[in-house]
Amino acid sequence: MDDCTLPVLNTGLRGIDVASSKICDVRGKEGKLIYRGFLIEDLATSSTFEETCFLLLYERLPKAKELNDFKQSLTSKRNIPKNIYTILKTLPPDMNPMDVLQMTTPLLIQNDPHAGKPEMEHVLFSAENMLSGIATITAAWDRIRNKKDVVEPDASLDHAANFLYMLNGAKPDEETAHFFDTGLLLHAEHSFNASTFTARQVASTRAHIYAAISSAIGSLSGALHGGANVRVMQMLKEIGSVDKIDGYINNILDSGGLIMGLGHAVYQTDDPRAIILKPMSKRMGELSGQTQWYKLTKALEIKGKAAFKAKKNRDIFCNVDFYSASLFYAMGIATDLFSPLFAISRVSGWAAHVIEEQFAMAAPKPSLYRPGAEYVGDYCGPDECIFLDIEDR
């Protein structure tokens, strides 16, 4: 560490570039998010979740036939191994859906004749298998825990619409399906966040992609990561109405707390995804007849930003969770499924990173992530401890 002025130790690796990557760029100052060269605004406007998955996995946009083949491949992988249903039915209904997902994802191996083989074509097959399978598991678990019959996937529907259909048992209207599709697209990738770093690290040991994605789900389950949009919704419910906002904000800021959904480690502008989600949340409120959550969020944005500026003399900005909470809630999705939705989407980005870790990046870097640590144990002074017999301790 002698020659390094960078604060690496105990910083959570903030600001330390650990690898080169062609997948995603987060330009915090400009408020730009880029997937494989494309601005998130262009993708949200012109692309779909499936096409964006192709872009992430295959490093370019597909031609018409390629996209069609890719969608057919995903559709063919929507039926999950039957024993997953058996297993889901043995679980206590209050089990956390993220635990359920982490646990059942490796079971999708059973539908993958070449799982674990190191060739890229097989890893891509596995990625597609999880893209489809994790969505089916999530919907099935929500049905089973609520004592409803499982809804089989519908091959006539695209990925987003099919998920809502499997979840609710009714086909969504076109606008809702489109908003959900865009919501998935916006969450698909975000560079080396904690869960993606977990996926890459597990993949670096040459563990197979199922192990890596299952682990990434575990990482995403943490309250500081994928749990943030859940806490935005909890906050909105706690506030309850626009007239309670001022009191809530003052309380939070006086006690040194955070307003959930405001502030981000990287963006120094509103998160470009929040800007896209905001009108979707508004319109989804109108469609569902639940306009209060959007209105509350918007008022909280205005008042929260002003109060933060007044109190701390600097600006604070919306992150992706701020408007996604009210959007998904207005779609009738249970709050504890928000993190699984994140997983359903992010599996595309995780898979792209696993592939980059195991293929593109294999040459210039050593075999696996294996950092050091500074040993600060001092139980017995500078030397080793003397092992005393148990009766002499």
Add this chain to the structure above:
Amino acid sequence: MDDCTLPVLNTGLRGIDVASSKICDVRGKEGKLIYRGFLIEDLATSSTFEETCFLLLYERLPKAKELNDFKQSLTSKRNIPKNIYTILKTLPPDMNPMDVLQMTTPLLIQNDPHAGKPEMEHVLFSAENMLSGIATITAAWDRIRNKKDVVEPDASLDHAANFLYMLNGAKPDEETAHFFDTGLLLHAEHSFNASTFTARQVASTRAHIYAAISSAIGSLSGALHGGANVRVMQMLKEIGSVDKIDGYINNILDSGGLIMGLGHAVYQTDDPRAIILKPMSKRMGELSGQTQWYKLTKALEIKGKAAFKAKKNRDIFCNVDFYSASLFYAMGIATDLFSPLFAISRVSGWAAHVIEEQFAMAAPKPSLYRPGAEYVGDYCGPDECIFLDIEDR
């Protein structure tokens, strides 16, 4: 990165101290391994696996009553939730035991009334629940896949002996049980290796310890990490007899390959654990009547080291996997259970690291591991790509 001369980018974080830790020190030059201040040789000679787990989790050696209570607590957690058996019976018998472990570990939550609560006492309970439960699952899976009846745990036996009993259906002799106990103790902890780093990273998001340990198992399943002792055994079988060693070594070294079990990223001596394992492997060969694997390993050590010195003009040393393979094999343990054995042992170290990450280290460092990456996407030149309609691509 401007002021840093350390090569961080694409190095797998080798040699970069990412955190301070009181748990373990690996002193590569001296060939010393230290758990919480104690030399591994002292622990191997004077301690037991359970006592070493106490040391790792509670930061000190127990007094007699504490050790007794701790062992009783572990014994009481050996019975796993019944639906795990149901699930194991639905799995294809050729499923990789590491996939099975990664998948079933979160199910142990069902026996943990306070799983996921942030207080340290609850996290310690969860750690003990996995220490016992993962051993039971591993043994049960091996029985079930081989169409044998599951053997219930025996509360009169210590951890190591009980595992061999649940695995084989017969109580081990004292010497075998002792060797297995020492084998577990030697694998319990090794600082920031890949799987431990995974566990810490998942824990840093405030995911619960089950998510972190399940992910660590995924990381350990990689061929470059926990799979190494499996490959040592495969190599021994491939060589087959002492007279084939010279040809094998020449082939490997001429083709730029590695002799499995020789060489380590950190130790510049024989791994202190290998030195302890060697006589155990010899004696276990005698006990089991299978002396050939120890003899082969020992001859390979002598010839391999000499050939490496002659060819590359530097020394190479035994790592922990070199003699553990023949030891476990002589105990009659299936080769594909070697990595699960590693997990059964290392869960103690992982748990200690999760606790350190979530408690001791919480104050001085930010919330989670979130490194950066250097974006090298160049699909469309220096600027963003233009999104073309699908028919124009």
